[in-house]
Amino acid sequence: AILLPWTMYAIALFGFHLLDPRPAARTVAIEQMQEGLVVLDAHGRVASLNPAAASMLSIPAARARGRTLPELLPALPDLRAGLTDSGNPGAASGPQDKTPYDFEISLGTGPNVRLYALDLSDLEDFRGLLIGHLLMLRDVTERRHAESQAQERERTLAVLQERERLARELHDNLGQVLAFVNAQG
Numbered sequence: 001a002i003l004l005p006w007t008m009y010a011i012a013l014f015g016f017h018l019l020d021p022r023p024a025a026r027t028v029a030i031e032q033m034q035e036g037l038v039v040l041d042a043h044g045r046v047a048s049l050n051p052a053a054a055s056m057l058s059i060p061a062a063r064a065r066g067r068t069l070p071e072l073l074p075a076l077p078d079l080r081a082g083l084t085d086s087g088n089p090g091a092a093s094g095p096q097d098k099t100p101y102d103f104e105i106s107l108g109t110g111p112n113v114r115l116y117a118l119d120l121s122d123l124e125d126f127r128g129l130l131i132g133h134l135l136m137l138r139d140v141t142e143r144r145h146a147e148s149q150a151q152e153r154e155r156t157l158a159v160l161q162e163r164e165r166l167a168r169e170l171h172d173n174l175g176q177v178l179a180f181v182n183a184q185g
Helices: 002-017 022-032 051-057 077-082 143-185
Strands: 035-039 046-049 099-107 114-124 129-141
Touching: 002 143, 035 051, 035 099, 046 143
Parallel strands: none
Antiparallel strands: 035 046, 035 129, 099 114, 114 129
């Protein structure tokens, strides 16, 4: 009689993974990550988003749930086209193409404008059927700023090198002219 309840407890704990730390670890990792994650259902409505995404989109998670992406991000006509009934982002390439649909947007106003890279991927169940989409938002503002500074340095360096080349060329030509005048005299 005592063995039966303990067997049931063991099955419940180990069989249903009640003491498994992996789900809790996933939850904590998603909550703490810097990138924004928005989970969309098969109809393109927000099912869940992490705190980083709520901050990036400037909307509380509770108000975002049930809304569509065009309601949250109205300036994204390309993203709306990516959420087709075929379930394939960028549907022009065919349903067998599994590459993520990605692009960049800017959010915010004035000096607080931030640039985000958006990656839209399909979520499929174990049978391969579309059950939703995952939208990842990565802040690329500093990277783009660093890239533009590097390009500006490259342009400045190219201008300086061209000026130096022209100065050498002018100096050489002037030296030849003066040598010719000196030889004539």
